Amino acid sequence: MIDFFIKVKQQKAQNLPFVLYRKPNDIKLFGYFQNNDHLYFAENFDETGFVFAPFEGSQMILIPKNQAVKWETLVTSFKENQDFNSLGSEDAAAKERFEKLVQKGIDAIVQGTLKKVVLSRKEIVDLSAFDLVSIFEKLNQSYPTAFCYCWFHPKIGLWMGATPERLLKANNKKFYTMALAGTQKIASEEEVVWEKKEIEEQQFVTDFILNNLKNLTLELAISSPYTVQAGSLAHIKTDIEGLLNENSSLKQVISILHPTPAVCGVPTEEAKKFILENEGYDREYYTGFLGELNKEGFIKGELKSDMYVNLRCMQIRDNKAHLYVGCGITKDSIPEKEWRESVNKSMTMKRILE
Numbered sequence: 001m002i003d004f005f006i007k008v009k010q011q012k013a014q015n016l017p018f019v020l021y022r023k024p025n026d027i028k029l030f031g032y033f034q035n036n037d038h039l040y041f042a043e044n045f046d047e048t049g050f051v052f053a054p055f056e057g058s059q060m061i062l063i064p065k066n067q068a069v070k071w072e073t074l075v076t077s078f079k080e081n082q083d084f085n086s087l088g089s090e091d092a093a094a095k096e097r098f099e100k101l102v103q104k105g106i107d108a109i110v111q112g113t114l115k116k117v118v119l120s121r122k123e124i125v126d127l128s129a130f131d132l133v134s135i136f137e138k139l140n141q142s143y144p145t146a147f148c149y150c151w152f153h154p155k156i157g158l159w160m161g162a163t164p165e166r167l168l169k170a171n172n173k174k175f176y177t178m179a180l181a182g183t184q185k186i187a188s189e190e191e192v193v194w195e196k197k198e199i200e201e202q203q204f205v206t207d208f209i210l211n212n213l214k215n216l217t218l219e220l221a222i223s224s225p226y227t228v229q230a231g232s233l234a235h236i237k238t239d240i241e242g243l244l245n246e247n248s249s250l251k252q253v254i255s256i257l258h259p260t261p262a263v264c265g266v267p268t269e270e271a272k273k274f275i276l277e278n279e280g281y282d283r284e285y286y287t288g289f290l291g292e293l294n295k296e297g298f299i300k301g302e303l304k305s306d307m308y309v310n311l312r313c314m315q316i317r318d319n320k321a322h323l324y325v326g327c328g329i330t331k332d333s334i335p336e337k338e339w340r341e342s343v344n345k346s347m348t349m350k351r352i353l354e
Contacts (some may be wrong), residue, residue, distance in 0.1 A: 004073040005133045007033065012152065019050050019063055021149040021291075022075060023306070024164075029140065031071040032063045034300055037154050040064050045251040051307065052159075054149055055259060055283040056276065057302075061153065062293070078144040090343075094121065099335035099340065102327070104278060106243055109331045116204045117265035117274050119338075120326030122281050123346055125353060127319050136160065136256055136291045138352045143231060147308040149290065159285055161313030162348060164230035167289045169317035170305045171297065173244040179205035180228075181262050183234040185344045191233045192227045197332035199225075204332040205261045206332075208268075209240055211342060216248040230312075231348060250305060254289075262328070263309060286324035287309055312348040313337040313341065323349050 008031065011018045016032040032050050042051045042060040049068065053060040089259060098121050105117045135151045139162055146162035169176040182198030214220060223239040244253065264287070265271025275283075291307030315322040325345040327338040 004029070004071055004289065005137075007031065008133060015154045017063055017153040018068075019052070019149060019151045019214065019290075020112055020136060021050075021118040024147055024166075027075045028041055029073050031069065032065075032068045033225065034063050034068045036051050036067065038067070039153070039155055042293060045249070045254060045293065047099070048296075050291065050322065051293045052153075052156075052285060052290045053258070054270070054285050055263070055287040061072050061156065065295075075140050078141050091123075094123070097121075098339050101278060101280075101333040102329055102333060102338045105274065106331065106333055106335075108274060109329070114274060115266040116201060116261055116328060116330050117271045117326050118261070118287075118326050119275065120279060120283065120286065120324060121342060122229060122286075123323045123325070125321040125323060125350065127316070127353065129320055130316060130319065131320075132158070132316075133351055142352055143348070145191040145290075146312070149154050155277045156306050157286075158316045159310075159313060160230075160316065160349075161310060161315065163308050163311040164228070164235065165309040165311055167260075167291070167307040167309050168305065169307075170253070170303075171346060172248075172303055173248075174241070175211060175244060176239070176241040177190075177257060178240060179209055179238040179260075179262065181205045181237050183327070183341050183345070184234050185232055185341075186229070186234045187232075192200075194227075194236060195332075197330055198236060201328045201330050202238070206238045206240070208261045208266060209257065211270050213240075213253070216244055216252055216256070217242040218245045233348075234342060240241065247344065250294075254307075258289055259287060260309075263311070263326070265329075283324065284315070286313055287311065287326065290334060312345065314349045319348065321353055 011033050020031045022029045027334040042062040049062045049064040051062050105119050108114050125231045140148050143162040147165050148162045150160045165180045181202040220242040223237050225238045228237045288310045289307050293305050294303045297304045323346050325342045326342050
């Protein structure tokens with residue numbers, strides 16, 4: 001572990017790209033350390049390496065396997081603590097802006113322009129000191145059930161996150177994805193009860209994935225919706241798995257799944273247009289996706305990809321942490337409740353910055 005993080009510090013000191021990551025419920029920590037500062041891109045999704053893609057646009061950055069060294073180590077302990085309170089005083093101006101944005105989204109839904117839209121905001125936190133290694137270790141220890149990562153490229157910046165949502169896991173033609181939506185803050189002993197708004201929001205995501213993947217697949221199977229916990233937050237989840245037909249490609253599946261209604265809305269293009277015109281800031285890589293692309297498996301010819309949606313994340317820039325949080329808006333949304341949900345989600349990153 002010590003040697004692993006010495007390598008991380010050396011890579012950062014040399015201003016060279018790298019990514020560190022740990023998958024959900026795993027004790028293995030992986031690192032890809034690029035040997036130059038070139039920007040490589042995933043264009044056809046037949047490349048091999050680690051991909052980092054934005055919400056909007058085609059700049060899907062790749063740390064190629066053949067231009068990097070891979071290290072791994074074990075996470076020594078987990079210290080998940082699900083109890084937290086809001087940190088600091090509430091920003092009244094930010095609250096008002098976000099609630100107005102949410103109301104505008106609700107109005108568009110009522111008018112029939114949209115069925116659902118995911119609206120987000122950015123919060124900036126001053127950092128008196130920032131130590132990448134200690135913060136990343138705390139992130140890993142705090143969120144054992146999330147995909148935890150730290151990604152750096154000198155030409156793009158430094159991003160960190162702990163996301164609960166997998167975009168796609170694929171092994172050649174077999175694939176698995178999920179529909180994850182609906183959020184509420186919980187205490188561990190409470191029974192989770194979902195309101196109509198959250199159930200409907202999650203069903204939009206499930207229906208979208210099933211309807212859009214059916215022409216690419218030979219088989220599709222889904223689970224019943226169930227509750228999952230990510231830290232102190234609960235979500236509704238449906239597992240979806242299938243088998244791609246002979247003519248379908250990984251790139252086609254990703255183009256359908258990204259962005260899903262869980263990070264954008266329904267219909268996709270109308271929701272994305274509303275987001276770009278009304279949120280008032282650039283999401284950049286928030287609600288994009290990241291992960292392993294065409295990693296070789298144990299069996300010859302076996303190619304595995306495992307990618308996650310970039311939620312519960314932050315960008316570190318100029319001694320400030322830029323935190324990104326969003327909420328799914330339907331006709332039954334209440335602006336003040338959505339603000340509170342965004343505050344609860346922001347705690348995921350704020351906790352590790354304490």
